[in-house]
Amino acid sequence: MTVFFDNFDLFLRGFAETAKLLVAAGALAMVLxxxxxxxxxxPVKALRVVGTTYVSLVRNTxxxxxxxLTYYGMPRLGIDFGFFGNIxxxxxxxxxxxxxxxxxxxxxxxxxxxxxxxxxIGMPFGLTMTQVVLPQAFRLVxxxxxxxxxxxxxxxxxxxxxxxxxxxxxxxxMLRDYASERWVIFAGYAAxxxxxxAVLSSIAIYLERxxxxxx
Amino acid sequence: xxxxxxRWAALAAAAVLAVSGCGxxxxxDESGKDVKAEDVSFDxxxxxxxxxxxxxVKIGVKFDQPGIGFKGATQKVPSGFDPEMGKIIASKLGxxxxxxxxxxxxxxxxxxxLEAGTVDFVIASYSITDERRKIVGQAGPYYVTGQSLLVxxxxxxxxxxxDLDGKKVCSVTGSTSIKTVEEKYGAKPAxxxxxxxxxxxxxxxxxxxxxxxxxxxxxxxxEHPDDLKVVGEPFSEERYGIGYxxxxxxxxKFINDSLTAAFDDGSWKAAFDSTxxxxxxxxxxPPALDPCA
Numbered sequence: 001m002t003v004f005f006d007n008f009d010l011f012l013r014g015f016a017e018t019a020k021l022l023v024a025a026g027a028l029a030m031v032l033x034x035x036x037x038x039x040x041x042x043p044v045k046a047l048r049v050v051g052t053t054y055v056s057l058v059r060n061t062x063x064x065x066x067x068x069l070t071y072y073g074m075p076r077l078g079i080d081f082g083f084f085g086n087i088x089x090x091x092x093x094x095x096x097x098x099x100x101x102x103x104x105x106x107x108x109x110x111x112x113x114x115x116x117x118x119x120x121i122g123m124p125f126g127l128t129m130t131q132v133v134l135p136q137a138f139r140l141v142x143x144x145x146x147x148x149x150x151x152x153x154x155x156x157x158x159x160x161x162x163x164x165x166x167x168x169x170x171x172x173x174m175l176r177d178y179a180s181e182r183w184v185i186f187a188g189y190a191a192x193x194x195x196x197x198a199v200l201s202s203i204a205i206y207l208e209r210x211x212x213x214x215x
Numbered sequence: 216x217x218x219x220x221x222r223w224a225a226l227a228a229a230a231v232l233a234v235s236g237c238g239x240x241x242x243x244d245e246s247g248k249d250v251k252a253e254d255v256s257f258d259x260x261x262x263x264x265x266x267x268x269x270x271x272v273k274i275g276v277k278f279d280q281p282g283i284g285f286k287g288a289t290q291k292v293p294s295g296f297d298p299e300m301g302k303i304i305a306s307k308l309g310x311x312x313x314x315x316x317x318x319x320x321x322x323x324x325x326x327x328x329l330e331a332g333t334v335d336f337v338i339a340s341y342s343i344t345d346e347r348r349k350i351v352g353q354a355g356p357y358y359v360t361g362q363s364l365l366v367x368x369x370x371x372x373x374x375x376x377x378d379l380d381g382k383k384v385c386s387v388t389g390s391t392s393i394k395t396v397e398e399k400y401g402a403k404p405a406x407x408x409x410x411x412x413x414x415x416x417x418x419x420x421x422x423x424x425x426x427x428x429x430x431x432x433x434x435x436x437x438e439h440p441d442d443l444k445v446v447g448e449p450f451s452e453e454r455y456g457i458g459y460x461x462x463x464x465x466x467x468k469f470i471n472d473s474l475t476a477a478f479d480d481g482s483w484k485a486a487f488d489s490t491x492x493x494x495x496x497x498x499x500x501p502p503a504l505d506p507c508a
Contacts, residue, residue, distance in 0.1 A: 072415075075419055075421075080421070082421070083405065083421065160388050160406060161388050161406060161407055161408040161412075162407065163383075163385070163405040163406060163407060163416070163421070163422070164405075164406070165397075165403075165404045165405075165406060169388055169389075169404070172323065172389035172406075173389060173393070173394055175323060175389065176323075176389050176390070176391065176394070177346060178346060179326045179346055179347055179349075180346065180349045180350045182326075
């Protein structure tokens with residue numbers, strides 16, 4: 001157990017980096033995902049085609065390949081945001097496709113009458129979406145959205161071999177230095193990830209409760 | 216029809232024989248020369264006697280470090296200083312080079328492989344440390360090297376490890392080198408999976424330096440003489456040892472005796488010269504061995 005107290009700063013630094021990556025990629029994924037979900041339900045055919053293509057392309061590509069693309073492909077074309085920017089982009093784009101699909105199912109779950117009523121009082125598509133449909137869609141899909149963020153949390157461990165000194169990198173380092181305490185170290189880092197997931201889950205529970213009342 | 220299919224089969228068999236003849240384990244240049252088995256016998260009940268009885272020995276080496284332990288897609292036998300040492304150890308067990316089963320070990324699975332008996336020996340740029348000696352046996356060292364820095368040829372801002380403060384330094388996830396530059400010299404660690412990825416990132420300008428044992432870096436500098444250089448004096452001491460299972464302590468003396476013999480008869484120096492020595496390194500005098508407990 002002393003392994004953790006002796007190296008607690010490294011442990012924390014690792015998970016701080018993991019959390020930073022999670023927040024950055026998660027935010028990007030939510031924004032991109034919402035935009036894509038809207039294109040997929042929009043009345044403009046061209047937008048629908050763009051949204052559908054994006055989802056089928058991104059969702060069917062392994063995350064590792066997207067990372068390699070941002071690390072080794074984009075820089076050749078002169079686009080390079082540094083290690084953190086590149087991996088955030090890859091993970092954000094990847095997760096956005098799943099967020100978009102979850103959100104689309106939420107939009108489909110909002111009774112059609114809601115959108116029709118909004119139209120009836122003269123709201124254009126943009127307003128109908130942002131004021132009427134999306135707020136209701138979000139609260140329907142809190143559980144699947146959180147599942148995607150949890151998946152993202154675990155996916156951030158891929159960054160350990162892409163120039164980011166996050167939790168899994170620190171895990172490897174401690175395994176190297178304290179080979180005889182392997183199991184304690186694994187358990188400690190697993191607990192670290194569980195804490196992050198627990199925080200995400202409790203946010204979800206809070207939102208579900210709150211939104212249930214206001215409905 | 217029957218005749219012709221038999222003929223095809225014969226032709227195919229001949230082709231297989233011809234191909235396997237060319238690529239005969241270890242006899243091609245890439246993988247170095249075979250080492251002849253020695254005529255030895257061991258006390259009954261020792262691990263050495265068991266291995267000799269089995270007629271095969273499993274040795275864990277790196278497959279991805281040029282000069283140290285490397286296995287290309289077309290190679291049947293890994294090449295490098297570590298596999299050469301493995302051949303010498305096998306010969307002292309009375310086994311031929313062809314009796315060796317080469318197992319790829321990466322840094323993270325060397326102890327688990329020894330503990331589980333997946334391999335009999337680990338010879339994989341395996342630095343001797345007290346922490347490791349708690350759970351596995353490590354005999355040697357058979358080679359002593361030190362950590363150094365590889366930088367872009369045009370970069371004059373890094374002349375030694377003291378200039379690393381705040382610089383992005385690439386090395387392999389889980390390596391000792393990346394820990395040293397971060398803790399002692401304040402570098403920002405940029406971990407990657409392999410040294411060649413690090414070198415790619417250095418060539419692209421995404422990191423400021425690559426660090427690991429000097430022997431490995433010299434190999435990459437030789438590959439890119441116009442773009443990369445190795446700078447500064449080595450700033451750590453890595454003592455490569457041979458790992459063995461802790462439940463067979465008699466192996467320690469056997470390994471030390473084998474190494475002493477290899478130091479004395481010149482086969483150690485020959486192994487070095489044909490591998491790491493090609494990059495311009497000097498074998499120097501053989502290191503002093505740690506006594507067995």
